[in-house]
Amino acid sequence: MSGNGSATSAPTVQAAHPSYPPAAGRSVAAPTGRQYAEIGALTTEFGAQLPSVTMAYQTWGELNERADNAVLVLHALTGDAHVVGPAGPGQPTAGWWQGLIGPDAPLDPRRHFVVAANVLGGCRGSTGPSSAAPDGKPWGSRFPRLTPRDQVRAEAALLDVLGVRSVAAVIGGSMGGMRALEWGVMHSDRVRHVVALATCAMFSGDQIAWATPQTAAIRLDPNFHGGDYYHRKDGPPLVGMAIARQIAHATYRSAAEFNIRFGRDEQLGEQVADGGRFAVQSYLDHHGAKLGRRFDPNSYLVLTESMNLHDIGRGRGGVPAALDRITAPLTVASVDSDRLFPLWQGELLATAPTAAPLAIIESDYGHDGFLLETDQVGALIRTALDG
Numbered sequence: 001m002s003g004n005g006s007a008t009s010a011p012t013v014q015a016a017h018p019s020y021p022p023a024a025g026r027s028v029a030a031p032t033g034r035q036y037a038e039i040g041a042l043t044t045e046f047g048a049q050l051p052s053v054t055m056a057y058q059t060w061g062e063l064n065e066r067a068d069n070a071v072l073v074l075h076a077l078t079g080d081a082h083v084v085g086p087a088g089p090g091q092p093t094a095g096w097w098q099g100l101i102g103p104d105a106p107l108d109p110r111r112h113f114v115v116a117a118n119v120l121g122g123c124r125g126s127t128g129p130s131s132a133a134p135d136g137k138p139w140g141s142r143f144p145r146l147t148p149r150d151q152v153r154a155e156a157a158l159l160d161v162l163g164v165r166s167v168a169a170v171i172g173g174s175m176g177g178m179r180a181l182e183w184g185v186m187h188s189d190r191v192r193h194v195v196a197l198a199t200c201a202m203f204s205g206d207q208i209a210w211a212t213p214q215t216a217a218i219r220l221d222p223n224f225h226g227g228d229y230y231h232r233k234d235g236p237p238l239v240g241m242a243i244a245r246q247i248a249h250a251t252y253r254s255a256a257e258f259n260i261r262f263g264r265d266e267q268l269g270e271q272v273a274d275g276g277r278f279a280v281q282s283y284l285d286h287h288g289a290k291l292g293r294r295f296d297p298n299s300y301l302v303l304t305e306s307m308n309l310h311d312i313g314r315g316r317g318g319v320p321a322a323l324d325r326i327t328a329p330l331t332v333a334s335v336d337s338d339r340l341f342p343l344w345q346g347e348l349l350a351t352a353p354t355a356a357p358l359a360i361i362e363s364d365y366g367h368d369g370f371l372l373e374t375d376q377v378g379a380l381i382r383t384a385l386d387g
Contacts (some may be wrong), residue, residue, distance in 0.1 A: 042150065051134055053126075060084075061111070073172070083101055151306065210247065210254030332356070
């Protein structure tokens with residue numbers, strides 16, 4: 001199918017909008033600061049049609065008269081537009097990148113107009129499988145397959161609606177880093193710096209292998225019903241998604257952290273000899289159950305499979321040719337203990353003509369180091385923006 005998907009912008013911004021239901025189909029109030037923009041129709045890279053797309057977003061700071069001080073922050077797989085701030089009504093978790101935005105922080109609202117959007121295909125306000133299709137029913141199994149390029153087109157249309165002419169920097173890690181790279185390739189005339197953290201030029205066979213049992217766990221849950229489980233009495237496929245999250249979370253952290261933090265300790269109050277759990281099992285159970293309280297399994301599938309499709313070289317003559325298209329300065333960082341996005345993937349990205357030498361984030365946390373090592377990441381962002 002054609003790779004020339006497009007979005008048609010319809011400049012409509014709303015301060016309030018019914019929040020799309022979380023995994024269990026419950027209605028929730030919109031958290032403070034979340035806004036919604038209708039960006040019009042979008043044709044995906046593979047030729048599917050989304051006749052009307054809503055993007056949920058949050059902003060910090062103000063757009064200057066030249067409309068060129070925006071910084072776009074792109075979230076990872078299960079993130080959303082709530083980058084910083086406390087948990088509250090409709091927002092079950094605190095911001096996912098605390099310390100990044102604020103006075104004297106790496107992204108200072110007195111200087112930058114910071115924009116963060118919930119990704120297309122998500123479930124925290126942007127159009128996704130749980131959204132209403134033209135017939136008024138949830139898209140469910142009918143929602144089209146997406147690629148990171150589709151998601152970037154939606155983000156670019158959002159910035160058009162907000163009046164942003166050029167972007168001082170696009171910053172993202174993991175899945176967000178994939179989109180940051182696509183921003184550099186697709187909108188080289190609009191982006192002045194790209195910061196790509198703990199990410200890759202294309203999803204590898206190893207990464208697709210890790211993703212495969214995650215998507216299978218959701219689809220094999222008896223409550224999945226082919227993806228059309230909304231409003232059914234038996235509820236969404238949360239057992240399958242919990243297993244998927246457990247698999248994923250094991251790749252997000254390092255072997256060293258698991259061994260040092262948990263080792264072979266038994267869970268407090270439980271005895272393995274009597275059928276109890278090891279402490280690390282309890283930890284993974286917790287994270288699996290926690291995700292089901294705020295995330296839609298269909299969105300987990302759509303976004304995971306969009307990462308499987310990530311390849312900046314597809315249709316562009318390969319990865320080196322695609323990297324040559326990035327004209328903005330490129331900051332690439334890898335986490336030294338990351339077993340999901342290993343160092344060689346960052347080294348490949350750092351061969352881009354505009355890339356600085358690969359930065360190494362030192363961390364015992366594994367892939368999640370790009371979120372947790374805020375001092376190191378903040379220093380990288382400051383250098384990129386000041387440079």
